[in-house]
Amino acid sequence: MEVINRYITIKAHIDGAPKESDFELKDAALPLRVDPDTNLVIVKNLYVSIDPYQLNRLKSFSSSQSAINFAAGVTPGEGIDAYGVGKVVVSGNPEFEKDDLVVGLISWGDYTVVKPGVLLRKFDPLGLPLSYQVGILGFSGLTAYAGLFDICKPKKGEKVFVSAASGSVGNLVGQYAKLFGCYVVGSAGSKEKVALLKEKLGFDDAFNYKEETDLKATLKRYFPDGIDIYFDNVGAEMQEAAVANMKAFGRVAVCGVISEYTDAGKRAAPDMLDVVYKRIKIQGFLAADHMNVYQDFLKKTCDQLSTGEIQAVEDISDGVESIPSAFVGLFRGDNIGKKIVRIAQD
């Protein structure tokens, strides 16, 4: 049997903010069979993750990322791997059988031929939506959890600021921090997002950064006594303003810097005098280094989902063909919560 596999690729490396026209939908015939000793697995993709960091892979080669597997550069014309959920169609790997639900590195397409050694594992959905595996129970969740607890090591009562707080990671950081006993303020880019944070997700406060002209003064208003923890998803001026408003022994977890992704000249230049005198720690991290907290993260998050204490905020589009607009929208702030594309119904 043979299917037509439609997949998304880039026409050329992307420079600056991505446009839908940078992408194209290609297709190719895919025979649904694998030789038994190849260890190949063909997966029908169900849900794929749409993440800002992918943009860095679509640019020309960046040496800083070359050492990281999932951040390796993408070649124009070829398929783009992405975290997601699928169902095994054919398996040449004894670890997988037809119809196994799997999560791992699949692709922005209808099907993925997963090579041995690539991250892929079976999972039990535990009665929860399959899409949760891509967001709250996947790397978005682990990133929020590990960044907050492993990197920032919060104490109850500490003041936490989260930027891009309605984004896939930010909304969870705020919810985790709040449930842990911190005071949490988030920034986001629209009234609707601010309302979500304050009214649905339990943030103590939130503001629309687009309505602010002096971020240092803004943060001084929301944190008159200073910030203990800044979970940075945006970089640039927001990081500078947060550092300026930090308390002694403040911690900045740098998860991503979306405002810098589309503008190579944009940088955060925090005042190092603040960094020294206030003994501030600015630390970059990747969730994959924190598998030590994975079981803890999964158990707590599943528990909190079942009691309704934590909420999964998802923004789901349908169909392979919607991937370019879903991705491009990330950089316009279109998404609320985790951006996911549903490739096929289970």
Added chain:
Amino acid sequence: MEVINRYITIKAHIDGAPKESDFELKDAALPLRVDPDTNLVIVKNLYVSIDPYQLNRLKSFSSSQSAINFAAGVTPGEGIDAYGVGKVVVSGNPEFEKDDLVVGLISWGDYTVVKPGVLLRKFDPLGLPLSYQVGILGFSGLTAYAGLFDICKPKKGEKVFVSAASGSVGNLVGQYAKLFGCYVVGSAGSKEKVALLKEKLGFDDAFNYKEETDLKATLKRYFPDGIDIYFDNVGAEMQEAAVANMKAFGRVAVCGVISEYTDAGKRAAPDMLDVVYKRIKIQGFLAADHMNVYQDFLKKTCDQLSTGEIQAVEDISDGVESIPSAFVGLFRGDNIGKKIVRIAQD
């Protein structure tokens, strides 16, 4: 009995690079007596420390420093406290007696009236020069030791880069790191300093940053496989270049940023994509928070001094009147090693 106490002060707050004319030598009569219940101690100053960070106290008010005692702003016309060694002349404090040798927060002058609560303690010179208390066995030494071992947590064989490497702290960081088993390269601002690092202090390599036009390329040349630890004494472009050349899990200890002290507009803007993907930690610190390693530091350093494994590099001027030129010279890179002014012979 009464003496004339000569002391250094500033005429006005300093903006930009300090000049000798920003300072003046004043004098005042000082009666050498204290009432018994005041807990005041009059100290004859012997050696005082001349440190770049003092410039930040001589500027207009900086909020980031206001919380730190020894970094509090200095009022024009008034005396300037500084770390140093002296001898008790009169004591109204039962903890001190006449002729006790003391180390602590004294002043840029002939005498200091030390108030209760101010850092001051007796010490035994253990046969070593008194000036060592101000440098290698004082905060310079503890800063180097704590910054390297407590903040950067080196492993044997790791690659360490130190800027301002012939300075008071930098030279010790390099010596400690080398003795610990790291590969150490330092940057400094003259041929003479570079020779000292390579020929006398055991650095594996060193370069004159003034002869380099592209610091990123320079560091790539000295660290073709990347930097594990950067001990930052200068900030700005050097920090950016170091971050660009770091390995995964690299650590930057920000001890001071001398290149930024004289230019408020100068900033380090390290690439946050490097910080994230290479999981870099950039951490400011102050030695005073690391008293937990003090005994260990003191014992190891005294042992290494006695075996000749480590060397105290001092740059000593004489007389209160030499303080302004000694201080101003720090920002021109005049000093080699720890800058100290000898106020009086013991």
